[in-house]
Amino acid sequence: MDKRGSTGPAPKLRKGDRVAILSPSFAAPGFAPAVHEQAMNRLADATGLVPVEFPTTRRLGATAEDRAADLNSAFADPSIRAILATIGGDDQITVIPHLDSGLARADPKIFLGYSDNTNLLNWLWSHGIASFYGGSTQVHLGPGPGIDEIHLTSLKAALMDGGELTITDPGVSEDFGRDWRDPKALVEFGEREPTEPWAWAGPERQVSGPTWGGCLEVIDELALADRLPPVDALHGSILLLETSELIPPADWVKRWVRSLGERGILSAVSGVLVARAPTSNFEHRPALEERSRLRAAQRDAVIAEVTRYNPEAVICVGVPFGHTRPQWILPYGGEITLDGSTRTVSALYS
CATH class of the missing domain: 3.50.30.60 (LD-carboxypeptidase A C-terminal domain-like)
Known part of the structure; x- marks a missing residue:
């Protein structure tokens, strides 16, 4: 695989587009739902995008197979234009073998995550799909008095605006x-x-x-x-x-x-x-x-x-x-x- 991949960049989003909110590692929204719900409201207000939860988004202790099934469903759904990880964790490495690369490559989606999501980022990279390192709805959108300026700027650039930033x-x-x-x-x-x-x-x-x-x-x-x-x-x-x-x-x-x-x-x-x-x-x-x-x-x-x-x-x-x-x-x-x-x-x- 060429280091620049072969599928091309996933298309940017517009207001009203649907984004999957998934927990490929730890289901932080199930642990602290108030923070999660504030994150969802802030994401919608700041971007105009529509967050969509899947069965394991809030399910603590979900199996690797079930978390992978949600990822595969998001890859396969043409109405989902991006995937945001709620947080990292420590066992995403067990999810990767259950993913369907054909679904991911057929309709590339923008993915945001870091930490344990290095597993998924590396997997997407290996299949020619560029993503973004960073973003956790539970850490960077939900807590505190608001979204930090540099985070919101790069979030919008990654999902919607594109361009080059210093x-x-x-x-x-x-x-x-x-x-x-x-x-x-x-x-x-x-x-x-x-x-x-x-x-x-x-x-x-x-x-x-x-x-x-x-x-x-x-x-x-x-x-x-x-x-x-x-x-x-x-x-x-x-x-x-x-x-x-x-x-x-x-x-x-x-x-x-x-x-x-x-x-x-x-x-x-x-x-x-x-x-x-x-x-x-x-x-x-x-x-x-x-x-x-x-x-x-x-x-x-x-x-x-x-x-x-x-x-x-x-x-x-x-x-x-x-x-x-x-x-x-x-x-x-x-x-x-x-x-x-x-x-x-x-x-x-x-």
């Missing part, structure tokens, strides 16, 4: 929000802190290419399941990397990235874009200085390993995508440009 830093970030069972979750953000400047490494040149990658914890699973793409398909790509709320230590990140180097992926790509790393969760919130130190350690580990395997790669670390909020939704299989001379990142939402 990726910017919102200046603040949170690793996690309020407990969804707390009524305050509907009206308040989590604790936000100032962001650090993005770190750049590699030559001061501009590189552009289609993206691939995702959550490192899931990429590790894909490797064990023998579902990574062939290295030849990644030549000239921009590699997206991020870590999850599990907060892996820098040594784990180093080993994962080093393994991508040994596989040949690091030497194949033109650039590497790394997300701002979460360093706290509900169970563990280190002091501000320690959180900064943990992010710096992960940053240094990634830069050192990428540079060792590919000194010509342009590297940018700290971008607000993946497990952070506010969050940019980024192309997956679509084009991103890293400019090491102007230190800018831009994304094409076609």
Whole structure:
């Protein structure tokens, strides 16, 4: 499969189009329905699109077969023009074998998701269907006083508007929000802190290419399941990397990235874009200085390993995508440009 796929981009949506709201991993809407319902109202109000739930959207403990059946139904329904994941989880890898690639390829739909949805994004990519990395109705639409500006901008670009956007830093970030069972979750953000400047490494040149990658914890699973793409398909790509709320230590990140180097992926790509790393969760919130130190350690580990395997790669670390909020939704299989001379990142939402 050519790294740019063969089906072409899925068509953009218009007001009134129907979008499937699915839970391919954890059914967060069944755990916190008030947050989910606020997300659905906000999605409809902000975009004019019509959210459509499927049988397992709110079903906690749904089998992999049943979740796959909902995905296949959404692929097969010509009235459904996009699929949005409610959240990630930890077992989507078991859903993938039950998907029908013929349905997905016959009528490509825009898909949005991140974290455990790296499984589905990689599967769609392998069948020539570009998607978008980011977007969780339960995390980025439902909680708090409203939708963050950069998230809404990239959501509309991914689903409806297209075009090219310069990726910017919102200046603040949170690793996690309020407990969804707390009524305050509907009206308040989590604790936000100032962001650090993005770190750049590699030559001061501009590189552009289609993206691939995702959550490192899931990429590790894909490797064990023998579902990574062939290295030849990644030549000239921009590699997206991020870590999850599990907060892996820098040594784990180093080993994962080093393994991508040994596989040949690091030497194949033109650039590497790394997300701002979460360093706290509900169970563990280190002091501000320690959180900064943990992010710096992960940053240094990634830069050192990428540079060792590919000194010509342009590297940018700290971008607000993946497990952070506010969050940019980024192309997956679509084009991103890293400019090491102007230190800018831009994304094409076609």
